[in-house]
Amino acid sequence: MKNIIIGQYIPGSGFLYKLDPRTKIISVIVLMVAVFLLKSIVQLSIAMGLAILILIAGKISIIRIFRGLKPIFVLLIFTFVFQIFFNKEGALWVDETMTIGFVSITSMVLWTIIWRMLAKFKKFKMILFILYIGGLYLIMKYITYGTIFTTWQFLVYEKGVEMSFFVVIRLLIIITLSTVLTLTTKPTDLTQGIEKLMRPLKVIGISSEDFALIISISLRYIPTILDEANKIMLAQASRGADFAEGKLKDKIKQIISLLVPMFIIAFKRSEDLADAMESRNFVPGRERTRIHDLKLGRLDLLTGLATVLLLAGSILVRIYL
Amino acid sequence: MGYLDIEHLYFQYSSKRMILKDINLSINQGEWIAILGHNGSGKSTLAKLIVGLLQPKEGRITVDGVDLLPENVYDIRKKIGIVFQNPDNQFVGVTVRDDIAFGMENLQVSKDDMLKKIDFYATKVGMQNFLDKEPSQLSGGQKQRIAIAGILAMQTDIIIFDEATSMLDPGSRAELMEYIKELHQEGLTIIMITHDIEEALYADKLVILKSGEIYQQGDIPTLLKHPEWFKEAYLELPTAIQIYYDLKQAGHDNQELEEYLWAFSSSK
Numbered sequence: 001m002k003n004i005i006i007g008q009y010i011p012g013s014g015f016l017y018k019l020d021p022r023t024k025i026i027s028v029i030v031l032m033v034a035v036f037l038l039k040s041i042v043q044l045s046i047a048m049g050l051a052i053l054i055l056i057a058g059k060i061s062i063i064r065i066f067r068g069l070k071p072i073f074v075l076l077i078f079t080f081v082f083q084i085f086f087n088k089e090g091a092l093w094v095d096e097t098m099t100i101g102f103v104s105i106t107s108m109v110l111w112t113i114i115w116r117m118l119a120k121f122k123k124f125k126m127i128l129f130i131l132y133i134g135g136l137y138l139i140m141k142y143i144t145y146g147t148i149f150t151t152w153q154f155l156v157y158e159k160g161v162e163m164s165f166f167v168v169i170r171l172l173i174i175i176t177l178s179t180v181l182t183l184t185t186k187p188t189d190l191t192q193g194i195e196k197l198m199r200p201l202k203v204i205g206i207s208s209e210d211f212a213l214i215i216s217i218s219l220r221y222i223p224t225i226l227d228e229a230n231k232i233m234l235a236q237a238s239r240g241a242d243f244a245e246g247k248l249k250d251k252i253k254q255i256i257s258l259l260v261p262m263f264i265i266a267f268k269r270s271e272d273l274a275d276a277m278e279s280r281n282f283v284p285g286r287e288r289t290r291i292h293d294l295k296l297g298r299l300d301l302l303t304g305l306a307t308v309l310l311l312a313g314s315i316l317v318r319i320y321l
Numbered sequence: 322m323g324y325l326d327i328e329h330l331y332f333q334y335s336s337k338r339m340i341l342k343d344i345n346l347s348i349n350q351g352e353w354i355a356i357l358g359h360n361g362s363g364k365s366t367l368a369k370l371i372v373g374l375l376q377p378k379e380g381r382i383t384v385d386g387v388d389l390l391p392e393n394v395y396d397i398r399k400k401i402g403i404v405f406q407n408p409d410n411q412f413v414g415v416t417v418r419d420d421i422a423f424g425m426e427n428l429q430v431s432k433d434d435m436l437k438k439i440d441f442y443a444t445k446v447g448m449q450n451f452l453d454k455e456p457s458q459l460s461g462g463q464k465q466r467i468a469i470a471g472i473l474a475m476q477t478d479i480i481i482f483d484e485a486t487s488m489l490d491p492g493s494r495a496e497l498m499e500y501i502k503e504l505h506q507e508g509l510t511i512i513m514i515t516h517d518i519e520e521a522l523y524a525d526k527l528v529i530l531k532s533g534e535i536y537q538q539g540d541i542p543t544l545l546k547h548p549e550w551f552k553e554a555y556l557e558l559p560t561a562i563q564i565y566y567d568l569k570q571a572g573h574d575n576q577e578l579e580e581y582l583w584a585f586s587s588s589k
Contacts, residue, residue: 187415188415188416188419216415216419217413219415220412220413220414220415220455220456223455223456223457224409224456224457227457269407269409269410272405272407272410272411273410273411273413275369275374275405276405276410276411276413277413277423278374279372279374279398279402279403280398280402280413280423280424280427280471280472280475281395281398281399281424281427281428281475282423282427283395283427286427287429288426288427288429289425289426289429289430289431289432289435290426290432291418291419291422291425291426291432291435291436291439292419293432
């Protein structure tokens with residue numbers, strides 16, 4: 001737990017690392033807007049190609065980005081399936097009659113049991129899941145004998161397939177862009193960039209410095225608190241608690257028994273920290289000098305220019321194509 | 322009049338019993354004073370009052386002739402720094418450099434000045450090679466040294482150590498005590514809050530707190546002549562002195578050993 005990496009920052013040397021965090025934050029936001037302006041798969045594919053070009057130019061391994069996508073794979077699949085099922089525009093591409101009967105339900109249950117038994121091969125989780133879904137499809141399509149309870153039509157339309165690819169590619173581009181940001185920017189720099197960008201909010205009474213301090217202290221204390229959680233878990237495990245197994249109900253109970261002491265300790269900690277900060281003359285809202293300074297360079301200018309051009313390009317595409 | 326004066330100080334949290342009663346204390350510049358007390362004797366509360374984290378119910382604290390009031394606490398804190406017990410709960414920065422800088426940032430020290438001072442004081446506490454490390458990569462003793470560097474960089478006249486060694490392993494503890502000794506030799510005023518008599522032996526002067534009152538104060542050899550005072554304040558004697566009294570009680574009379582045991586305790 002001690003070596004946990006906050007954010008996904010990985011030291012490197014590409015041009016993306018040399019950019020001012022402000023440039024990167026603004027560029028990412030602008031490029032996201034640009035991506036949302038695009039209307040067709042072809043345009044999006046070109047945008048995807050450009051995103052990959054940025055990765056190559058910034059010497060970032062594509063595999064790493066792909067690994068970063070893992071946690072949201074479920075979301076991507078869900079989006080994809082949702083679009084396929086519910087978008088009923090355009091030409092009809094697939095029209096299959098699916099059967100649900102005694103034999104097919106039994107087969108599906110058996111198939112599910114086999115799938116669950118294979119779940120211990122965590123490495124192939126994704127492939128197994130796809131095989132499982134494919135298996136369910138085949139069962140419902142071909143096992144038509146025995147008592148049949150009901151049938152339904154599996155319909156896929158042209159627009160549905162197009163939209164599902166469209167949405168998924170768009171999501172991929174957006175996630176790639178934001179991953180590039182967090183991958184090449186230290187959390188401290190990121191916070192500082194946000195702080196500087198939020199400066200104008202002072203007009204409506206939001207202090208960007210306090211906000212940045214809150215973020216940086218949170219970042220600072222995540223490893224400490226995880227360490228604490230680990231200790232509490234060990235202490236509870238040594239008295240017979242089992243965090244790995246048990247029913248969902250038991251698990252929830254155990255998580256509560258972990259959260260309560262964690263919160264109590266965190267509150268105590270925050271009191272101590274407030275004292276420590278105050279005794280070192282911290283006064284919220286008071287002017288402070290900063291040890292980190294951000295400076296915009298020529299590279300930032302070029303990046304900004306390129307970003308603006310890309311945005312202009314996608315606006316033109318939106319209007320004329 | 323000392324550099325830091327506490328006169329008739331009373332403190333209580335809302336509607337509870339009085340935590341501190343009629344505290345009178347005068348600390349001179351360059352002095353090392355140990356405030357010794359059992360758990361709940363009010364010693365940490367006293368430390369918080371001195372740095373203005375709490376407001377006294379009655380009485381006054383003056384630093385360098387200036388009354389400590391909420392209006393001028395910012396200026397008083399330029400003169401007094403405090404190192405707390407838990408190394409993790411006072412590390413504000415994301416890295417060592419950021420943490421040493423924190424106090425100076427609050428004092429609006431310029432960036433160039435800050436960088437110079439960070440290098441200087443990090444070297445002073447032997448942490449110059451750790452400037453980019455994160456707190457999770459440091460030991461408790463190292464974190465306490467960073468806390469000290471952060472206060473030194475603020476150039477205070479007094480440093481309060483509020484049980485600053487109690488969460489450290491014996492090795493780091495001895496190391497930290499040596500650092501504090503060096504700082505004292507350089508003229509810094511040290512206030513050491515502790516329940517550990519062995520640590521208190523380093524000081525020039527000892528104040529024993531008992532249930533929120535100053536029970537005894539004076540120089541260490543004088544106080545050690547009265548073992549009953551320590552017992553009554555729920556404190557232990559230094560091991561060597563305890564052995565001395567045990568031997569004496571058992572009727573042994575070895576002048577040489579006695580002298581050795583006394584010298585051993587005052588060698589710090």
